Amino acid sequence: MTRALDILNHTFGYDAFRPPQDEIIDTLIKGGDALVLMPTGGGKSLCYQIPALARPGCGVVISPLIALMQDQVSAMQELGVRASFLNSTLDLASVQSVEQALLDNELDLLYIAPERLVQGRTLQLLSQAQIALFAIDEAHCVSQWGHDFRADYLQLSLLHQEFPQVPRIALTATADERTRAEIIERLQLEEAQQFIAGFDRPNIRYRITLKQNARQQLLRFLKQEHPSDAGIVYCLSRRKTEEIASWLCQQGFTALPYHAGLPTEVRAEHQARFLREEGIIVVATIAFGMGIDKPDVRFVAHLDLPKTVEAYYQETGRAGRDGETANAWMVYGLQDVIKLRQMMANSQGNEAFKRVEQHRLNAMLGLCEITSCRRQTLLGYFGDELADPCGNCDTCLEPVATWDGTEAARMALSAAYRTGQRFGVNHLIDVLRGSETDKVIQCDHHRLPTFGVGKSLDKNQWSSVFRQLVARGYLRVDVEGYGALQLESHCRALLRDEETLHLRRDTLKKVVKQQTKTALPEDIDVALWEALRACRRELADEQGVPPYVIFNNNTLQEMCYQIPQSLSEFGSLSGVGERKLDKYGADFLRVINQHLSS
Numbered sequence: 001m002t003r004a005l006d007i008l009n010h011t012f013g014y015d016a017f018r019p020p021q022d023e024i025i026d027t028l029i030k031g032g033d034a035l036v037l038m039p040t041g042g043g044k045s046l047c048y049q050i051p052a053l054a055r056p057g058c059g060v061v062i063s064p065l066i067a068l069m070q071d072q073v074s075a076m077q078e079l080g081v082r083a084s085f086l087n088s089t090l091d092l093a094s095v096q097s098v099e100q101a102l103l104d105n106e107l108d109l110l111y112i113a114p115e116r117l118v119q120g121r122t123l124q125l126l127s128q129a130q131i132a133l134f135a136i137d138e139a140h141c142v143s144q145w146g147h148d149f150r151a152d153y154l155q156l157s158l159l160h161q162e163f164p165q166v167p168r169i170a171l172t173a174t175a176d177e178r179t180r181a182e183i184i185e186r187l188q189l190e191e192a193q194q195f196i197a198g199f200d201r202p203n204i205r206y207r208i209t210l211k212q213n214a215r216q217q218l219l220r221f222l223k224q225e226h227p228s229d230a231g232i233v234y235c236l237s238r239r240k241t242e243e244i245a246s247w248l249c250q251q252g253f254t255a256l257p258y259h260a261g262l263p264t265e266v267r268a269e270h271q272a273r274f275l276r277e278e279g280i281i282v283v284a285t286i287a288f289g290m291g292i293d294k295p296d297v298r299f300v301a302h303l304d305l306p307k308t309v310e311a312y313y314q315e316t317g318r319a320g321r322d323g324e325t326a327n328a329w330m331v332y333g334l335q336d337v338i339k340l341r342q343m344m345a346n347s348q349g350n351e352a353f354k355r356v357e358q359h360r361l362n363a364m365l366g367l368c369e370i371t372s373c374r375r376q377t378l379l380g381y382f383g384d385e386l387a388d389p390c391g392n393c394d395t396c397l398e399p400v401a402t403w404d405g406t407e408a409a410r411m412a413l414s415a416a417y418r419t420g421q422r423f424g425v426n427h428l429i430d431v432l433r434g435s436e437t438d439k440v441i442q443c444d445h446h447r448l449p450t451f452g453v454g455k456s457l458d459k460n461q462w463s464s465v466f467r468q469l470v471a472r473g474y475l476r477v478d479v480e481g482y483g484a485l486q487l488e489s490h491c492r493a494l495l496r497d498e499e500t501l502h503l504r505r506d507t508l509k510k511v512v513k514q515q516t517k518t519a520l521p522e523d524i525d526v527a528l529w530e531a532l533r534a535c536r537r538e539l540a541d542e543q544g545v546p547p548y549v550i551f552n553n554n555t556l557q558e559m560c561y562q563i564p565q566s567l568s569e570f571g572s573l574s575g576v577g578e579r580k581l582d583k584y585g586a587d588f589l590r591v592i593n594q595h596l597s598s
Ligand code: ADP
Pocket: 014, 015, 016, 017, 018, 021, 038, 039, 040, 041, 042, 043, 044, 045, 046, 295, 321, 322, 552
């Protein structure tokens, strides 16, 4: 293990392992297999990078994220690690030179796309080279039930068959028990040691707010909390991503749309700008997903409700990979529920499939309406337990008031029932509030016993009642008609007075304590910080790499606090290994000295 620690200190510039990194690395160095489940940002990469360096030969990393390979390789090269990649973006001459380097034992790490790995030519090549280990990244892609399934991953079991003596490590951040079992089976990892870290992402603050004027709410959120940060805004439709992006640009932000309908070049360009430049906002459909491995995404905002908790967790999980504070922010309302329920009912697929989908949507709605800690619920959904409320979600920071909505719920159900279960929420609210609209008169609904019984609640309050009734499955949305609300059998107990119902009190102006802007510690010397960032940007541009590849924000903050004045002091900062000390130490020291003397 001293060798591993040595590499951690000298090459990566870090002091200590984050358990269980040390155990995983030890297992691999000794030649064993490992299955690693760790949340995003947990530090999975070191688990194969260090054994690859410690063992003789080259570590082969299989990853579906072709768009990222260049950056991953650049980041390794910055550390002085001899890394390369093989994928479809390379021309023949480059491929040949990478292959030769591998055969000459001149590589520490080689990233390969799965479809390329399973080709005869590649297998032939690997059989002639000395291989330190195989790392199978994003291992959940082997699962046919998951949303990221890749057929090529199924063939990866051949690694075990063709190279039985080479240790293998499979890594993922998104495996529930079933997926985990599938990974073990399909990759033949029965012998592997399992390392299952919790799912929690404590640096992400979860907030779900009632949707009122989504654009203005988003604008306020961005202006107050993320005026110049990189982030992702998720929307349901392609058109909306474009509209929101151009509107954000009018508001002074740099926002780019991203969806599957855009030409490939445009998508590639927008993704590249997001990765390379600072402070870019991408407004996207779910098409913007895998491979968004940018560590310093400070917020993920949802303007529409995701269909499942899995999707919500994965999308919000793209924030704060670097471990610094980040926001997961969402607005949601009755229309979202209606829209999603209709979309789902009209979707392709058999009844069993639709039932599963409805079930998953219900879990998502449950998360929205919950009045206790969001993180506890989220983690519980994945079978992870959090003993105490987290203190870093909206319901923890600003406890939600509830009220006894039993009576109101009965009135609402009765209004739906007595109007024949053929009307949408707006009309039902008119009936309850006793509004004599044309439609009410035409339908003779002003003669119903329910007419006007609900004057004590205003329109918003009724809308809140209906939303919660739909979310909790007392009412369903008719999918053929125009969002007519119909009673579910579930509401019998409530109507018979056998059940009481506590509802969320939706507050209109909810002010959750803000995160500090740009997540910078308050005591930091902002002028020095900006000067260091400018230096980093310049170096990054020179080399054509994203800024964080030079140094990440943590290391930059360390510079502000420690104010190193010599190369040896600089070398002791976390994140400064020997290679980066040589390459960049003098540049950053100059910036620091200039700052001190100004
Ligand atoms: P993952 O692949 O699990 O999402 P990464 O491997 O990208 O996470 O690591 C996330 C961040 O944590 C990176 O910036 C990495 O350099 C840093 N990191 C990982 N392990 C350590 C450690 N032992 N000490 C300090 N920083 C670490």
